[in-house]
Amino acid sequence: MTQSAKGALPTITDVANHAGVSRATTSRALSNYGVVNAATRARVLESAAELGYVPNVLARSMRAGSTHTLGLIIAEVGLSVFDLAMRSVIESARLEDYQVLVTNTNEDLRAERTSVRVMLEKQVDGLIVVPSSVDELEFLSKADLKGKPVTLLDRSLDSLGIASVTADNLQGTRDAVEHMQALGHTKIGLIVVTANLSGETGERPAGLITTIHDRVEGYYRAMADAGIDIDPAWVRYCGDADESATQAVNTILDAENPPTALIASNANMSLAVLRVAKKRGLVIGDDLSLVGFDDAPWAAVLTPALTVVDLPIEQMAKAAVDNLLAQIRNPDAEPTSVVLPTRLLIRDSVRDLSTA
Amino acid sequence: MTQSAKGALPTITDVANHAGVSRATTSRALSNYGVVNAATRARVLESAAELGYVPNVLARSMRAGSTHTLGLIIAEVGLSVFDLAMRSVIESARLEDYQVLVTNTNEDLRAERTSVRVMLEKQVDGLIVVPSSVDELEFLSKADLKGKPVTLLDRSLDSLGIASVTADNLQGTRDAVEHMQALGHTKIGLIVVTANLSGETGERPAGLITTIHDRVEGYYRAMADAGIDIDPAWVRYCGDADESATQAVNTILDAENPPTALIASNANMSLAVLRVAKKRGLVIGDDLSLVGFDDAPWAAVLTPALTVVDLPIEQMAKAAVDNLLAQIRNPDAEPTSVVLPTRLLIRDSVRDLSTA
DNA sequence: AGTTGCAATGAGATCGATCTCAACAATAAG
DNA sequence: CTTATTGTTGAGATCGATCTCATTGCAACT
DSSP states (O other): OOSSSTTSSHHHHHHHHHHHOOOOHHHHHHOOOSSSHHHHHHHHHHHHHHHOOOOOOOHHHHTOOOOOOEEEEEOSSOOOHHHHHHHHHHHHHTTTTTTEEEOOOOOOOOHHHHHHHHHHHTHHHEEEEESSSSSGGGGSSTTEEEOOEEEEESSSGGGGEEEEEEHHHHHHHHHHHHHHHHHOOOOOEEOOOOOOTOOEEOOOOOOOOOOHHHHHHHHHHHHHHTTTTOGGGGGEEEEESSHHHHHHHHHHTTSSSSSSSEEEEHHHHHHHHHHHHHHTTTOBBTTTTTEESSSSTTTTTTTOEEEEOOOOHHHHHHHHHHHHHHHHTTTSSSOOOOEOEEEEEOSSSSSTTTOO | OOSSTTSSOOHHHHHHHTTOOOOHHHHHHHHTOSSSHHHHEEEEEEEEHTTTTOOOOOHHHHHTTTEEEEEEEEEOSSOOOHHHHHHHHHHHHTTTEEEEEEEEOOOOOHHHHHHHHHHHTOOSEEEEEOOOOOSGGGGGSSTTTTOOOOOSSSSOGGGGGGGGEOHHHHHHHHHHHHHHHTTTOOOOEEEOOSSSSSEESSSSSSOOHHHEEEEEEEHHHHHHHOOOOOOGGGGEEOSHHHHHHHHHHHHHTTTTSSSSSEEESHHHHHHHHOOOOHHTTTOOOTEEEEOOOOOOOOTTTSSSSOOOEEHHHHHHHHHHHHHHHHHHOOTSOOOOEEEEEOEEEOOSOOOOOTTT
């Protein structure tokens, strides 16, 4: 039999036999490495084409010790930012000739762990991770990763010396607060999302992921810098379930001295504010001002169009891929952290109180 | 040296040496296949744990001829439906213990081709594809796929005998039209998106992807069944660029006898209608009625909330994975086509003309 | 004691490609 | 005519795990 079992893909041995040369020569001809007689090469290429030969990259990878595959683990899910991040990472990797093995784990820490393990077993060359929490990340330590490089996306974790790409959320919230202040607002509220919180609370929970932590921190600092005393009732923390968020917004609006403007710490929180406002008959940009995070495709279409702090997701994803590839190509280099600027997109959801 | 080169992952040979048994026995102990003495197994497991052994699935796959990896190729991009589809496929696969290698190709046919090739080279066990076009799909033929099974998602292609999972778009549009008619509308327009069209036109282009084709077809049939003569000016075809869509909506609204209600053939078209309406000062659900496709997270939050034909994306994705796995597990079975029902989510964007 | 049966293990082939090294032929140089 | 050089090729090892098959040791039975 010229070719192995029926239905099986032709191997390099089949091509070699068909062309009447050895496997070694065939390999040289196909991979364009080493010297091969021009006529021989032509014959081999012809045989390969005729048999419909498709190289088995698994075998090559095993020999080479590299798979040209990256692992992408996204813990949080259901937000357009992360969908976009996922796509952008895949696209950026493709342009560098890397494929991406993707897992999303919906904030299940155990799934996150096993995902890392599965990816290591599949011999990815490196990992891009958006973890659900900053605690208990020891499974991303050097030892547990068997030396494979990681880059965190939209999260940082300086303590472990892990590379990361984030946006400047601190400045982002600052911009939002200052924009509101410039339009005459002083009573500015903040609604903060945080995983694994079922209800809502005014207490700042420990272990906020860095992204959210920085947004909260930026708020407090900007308010302090402006000399505004924050009424504790203006700030609420809630889980990411719709009801939890809705309730938090209600609590804020029911306060004795409610804020005139709200900052929503992510797109889901913006939606929650919009939902509550709609239900209460409050007109955004008039009765209640709002600045959101993440420029989702619908933000500009709302009436009024939503002012948002936009994150450069695509650039972040590309930076993460570049960062990871840099680590892969130069394993001895120190992991680096990249922080990209956010951009305040001013639209119509913050009312100008100064002219009123 | 007990262990191979520094930095390299320990192999089964390392574990075998450490435990003082052969590779064969180690393999048996670790994979729980075949008989091994209980004490020996314990010793092997202990050694594996001590060395931090992570199996090299590449090697196993090469031997087994199966990688437990599916390929997902999504041509269209930038719509929340496909983001959700991507996530759902990954999630469904994970529950079946399969990983997913993802590519998105942004409607570039060449990229689509090379993606298929790359996935075959990486020895995926099967492919789920959302192609950008129904023409020129010969690269998805049995021969070109080397016998690997495929399932099309949100597209069908009965001519080639390829398995597929789609939604009942025909009935979906029908439901939309009938809903509008029930509320007194007869002048119903349709705005259709189609790839690689730069401007907009009233002519029905050839080679519409099945999804869109069925939506158009459903519209014509429902109108015919209701005995309504369609003014050609009510139907416009456009590309998926924002300007192209915007222009198409404008053309429809500028018609001599403009429709009172519009059906948008996908979420981007809905956004286009909303944009134009906003610019013209038309209030949706009052001056102009609208039904969209795909229940994006923002649809319900709009004022008025958008009535949409909802596709069961998550079920479709799961069905696609199931369908593909069925083909993988039973290669001789005939490829099947699955059609899932859509659901009309009635909200407030269609005005009731009958009471006016 | 001799034979059979069974449990436990190891030696070696195998998957498909790559890479090292040696072999060989043809040509050039001495 | 011999030796060195260059160009071209093939044999065989290798990557890491699995699987087949043969071997060993020990207990049980006649």
